[in-house]
Amino acid sequence: MAVYTEVSDEELEDFVAGYDIGEVVSCKGIAEGVENSNYLLQTDCASYILTLYEKRAKPADLPFFLGLMEYLANRGLPCPTPVHARDGRALRELCGRPAAIVTLLKGMWPRRISVGHCAALGEAMADMHVKGGGFAMARPNDLSVAGWRPLFEACRERADEVKSGLADIVDRELALLERQWPTDLPSGLIHADLFPDNVFFLTDKETRRERLSGIIDFYFACNDQLAYDIAICLNAWCFEPDGSFNATKARMMLNAYRKVRPMTAAELDALPLLARGSAMRFLLTRLYDWLNTPAGAFVKRKDPLEYLGKLRFHRGVTGPGAYGIA
Amino acid sequence: MAVYTEVSDEELEDFVAGYDIGEVVSCKGIAEGVENSNYLLQTDCASYILTLYEKRAKPADLPFFLGLMEYLANRGLPCPTPVHARDGRALRELCGRPAAIVTLLKGMWPRRISVGHCAALGEAMADMHVKGGGFAMARPNDLSVAGWRPLFEACRERADEVKSGLADIVDRELALLERQWPTDLPSGLIHADLFPDNVFFLTDKETRRERLSGIIDFYFACNDQLAYDIAICLNAWCFEPDGSFNATKARMMLNAYRKVRPMTAAELDALPLLARGSAMRFLLTRLYDWLNTPAGAFVKRKDPLEYLGKLRFHRGVTGPGAYGIA
Numbered sequence: 001m002a003v004y005t006e007v008s009d010e011e012l013e014d015f016v017a018g019y020d021i022g023e024v025v026s027c028k029g030i031a032e033g034v035e036n037s038n039y040l041l042q043t044d045c046a047s048y049i050l051t052l053y054e055k056r057a058k059p060a061d062l063p064f065f066l067g068l069m070e071y072l073a074n075r076g077l078p079c080p081t082p083v084h085a086r087d088g089r090a091l092r093e094l095c096g097r098p099a100a101i102v103t104l105l106k107g108m109w110p111r112r113i114s115v116g117h118c119a120a121l122g123e124a125m126a127d128m129h130v131k132g133g134g135f136a137m138a139r140p141n142d143l144s145v146a147g148w149r150p151l152f153e154a155c156r157e158r159a160d161e162v163k164s165g166l167a168d169i170v171d172r173e174l175a176l177l178e179r180q181w182p183t184d185l186p187s188g189l190i191h192a193d194l195f196p197d198n199v200f201f202l203t204d205k206e207t208r209r210e211r212l213s214g215i216i217d218f219y220f221a222c223n224d225q226l227a228y229d230i231a232i233c234l235n236a237w238c239f240e241p242d243g244s245f246n247a248t249k250a251r252m253m254l255n256a257y258r259k260v261r262p263m264t265a266a267e268l269d270a271l272p273l274l275a276r277g278s279a280m281r282f283l284l285t286r287l288y289d290w291l292n293t294p295a296g297a298f299v300k301r302k303d304p305l306e307y308l309g310k311l312r313f314h315r316g317v318t319g320p321g322a323y324g325i326a
Numbered sequence: 327m328a329v330y331t332e333v334s335d336e337e338l339e340d341f342v343a344g345y346d347i348g349e350v351v352s353c354k355g356i357a358e359g360v361e362n363s364n365y366l367l368q369t370d371c372a373s374y375i376l377t378l379y380e381k382r383a384k385p386a387d388l389p390f391f392l393g394l395m396e397y398l399a400n401r402g403l404p405c406p407t408p409v410h411a412r413d414g415r416a417l418r419e420l421c422g423r424p425a426a427i428v429t430l431l432k433g434m435w436p437r438r439i440s441v442g443h444c445a446a447l448g449e450a451m452a453d454m455h456v457k458g459g460g461f462a463m464a465r466p467n468d469l470s471v472a473g474w475r476p477l478f479e480a481c482r483e484r485a486d487e488v489k490s491g492l493a494d495i496v497d498r499e500l501a502l503l504e505r506q507w508p509t510d511l512p513s514g515l516i517h518a519d520l521f522p523d524n525v526f527f528l529t530d531k532e533t534r535r536e537r538l539s540g541i542i543d544f545y546f547a548c549n550d551q552l553a554y555d556i557a558i559c560l561n562a563w564c565f566e567p568d569g570s571f572n573a574t575k576a577r578m579m580l581n582a583y584r585k586v587r588p589m590t591a592a593e594l595d596a597l598p599l600l601a602r603g604s605a606m607r608f609l610l611t612r613l614y615d616w617l618n619t620p621a622g623a624f625v626k627r628k629d630p631l632e633y634l635g636k637l638r639f640h641r642g643v644t645g646p647g648a649y650g651i652a
Contacts, residue, residue, distance in 0.1 A: 009527070012434070025433070026433065028358060031357050047352075105352075203349070
């Protein structure tokens with residue numbers, strides 16, 4: 001859930017008057033995005049998303065995120081485009097917070113994932129990796145392997161409240177990941193949070209087929225090994241609700257990806273380990289949130305153990321063949 | 327906060343296909359309304375509000391609410407108009423819940439109330455009272471005087487946790503209200519929840535002046551004495567954030583109201599008592615919610631004592647002159 005900041009109508013009108021986007025006719029807080037306050041802003045010209053960046057967003061990172069969205073959108077990736085105000089700035093201030101207006105993308109995120117969604121995702125992700133290669137700014141991934149142990153230490157003592165023996169399992173897995181984590185795979189710009197709720201699809205009126213219409217929420221984007229982004233998607237898109245792994249979805253995603261950006265043999269070989277690492281990253285952030293969110297809070301806590309199951313699957317994998325590719 | 331039901335894209339597309347409103351291009355849960363799940367639905371034709379009625383809405387009441395909105399909208403009141411599906415129905419079902427699509431109103435609710443807002447509210451409320459007079463369906467007000475004691479009994483034991491002595495104060499005030507509550511004032515259709523967040527204003531592009539552009543959320547509407555609706559608004563619109571009563575706002579509201587629908591002498595004389603009753607109603611529902619909402623919950627609890635202060639103000643009032651009218 002979101003919307004932490006209450007924007008007054010006067011403040012909003014003053015803010016929007018700084019842009020060349022018409023007059024406000026409606027502005028409603030939307031229940032998407034957990035970190036920031038998001039509003040669906042309608043003017044007499046078009047619809048936009050207004051975001052107020054709350055505490056957890058580092059102000060120093062915002063020019064990177066907004067610059068990246070603009071860079072990718074200008075190169076044809078369907079992602080939100082920051083709107084520049086009359087003073088030229090895309091990042092401004094509202095209610096004492098950094099704030100930006102971006103274009104509203106059509107489409108809805110898929111609640112039930114099909115193999116077609118996975119193929120479209122693979123293609124768009126590869127396209128993003130290729131296009132992002134030219135983006136000049138850089139931001140390290142603070143939630144990669146070096147960031148996991150501090151996160152674990154912050155929950156180690158209470159980890160077994162969630163599941164008996166969990167601290168030991170994580171400790172041993174972390175040690176392995178720290179030893180074996182690759183560092184020399186092709187690197188570049190990754191999204192790092194490409195979950196289904198960040199990818200929109202729209203049914204084409206003529207063909208009645210769904211097409212990928214948008215990628216949103218670049219607020220974890222960073223520089224890292226490209227195959228790590230793929231590993232995140234294997235976890236986020238290719239497991240069924242019952243925890244089983246759907247190798248057809250993985251194959252569709254990977255094959256569509258490789259048509260746009262071929263993967264090296266080293267990348268393919270590293271996939272099982274990268275998938276274990278990606279499972280560890282979401283296991284740890286969910287564990288941390290689980291232990292630090294009051295039980296009665298309205299925010300829906302995500303189950304960390306879902307990612308323990310995924311981690312176990314990838315531990316049992318001997319090579320990329322398990323993901324449906326030759 | 328709202329959005330309790332997660333609607334899948336397939337379910338939504340099927341649902342919207344039953345209407346003649348174009349194809350879905352976007353649908354976002356909005357953080358307005360506490361009782362139901364509300365979505366801002368955009369099609370290639372227009373924008374709408376999709377509401378799924380959750381547990382607290384009695385299904386038997388929904389035809390009354392939707393029928394009333396349609397009745398008032400057809401007579402020129404700026405309120406949401408239910409959209410009928412191809413099968414003629416405005417009330418349908420989605421995700422196992424009653425559901426309806428209504429038109430989206432332009433405007434935003436005022437965060438800082440001006441005397442101009444109060445005047446516009448008075449005029450629109452009177453217009454609604456006049457127009458609502460012809461609506462054929464009826465619904466009793468289950469949150470009027472007869473409903474307060476059961477609500478109090480449900481919190482009596484713990485009332486003093488909120489403020490020492492509160493149970494006694496409420497008990498004595500309730501006894502007085504039950505004895506003196508009028509029953510023979512002009513009656514009709516009232517909104518019964520006309521708080522600022524249910525009234526939209528929009529700045530006119532030409533004149534730069536704000537005009538009232540919408541009244542929403544008819545889910546407490548019922549039949550009752552019309553002046554009780556006015557008393558609710560005296561409490562909701564005419565107190566300043568510091569708890570002081572702004573008699574100018576009250577006068578502007580009442581005078582604008584009376585230009586459209588003259589009030590009888592009995593109504594004017596009853597205003598202080600009705601205002602005490604209205605303060606009691608919100609004191610009790612807030613007290614109940616306060617005692618029954620977990621402290622850590624994300625839902626913002628509203629302070630019941632705000633209404634104790636308002637109640638005290640009206641207890642000190644000797645006649646309608648205190649509300650700025652002769």
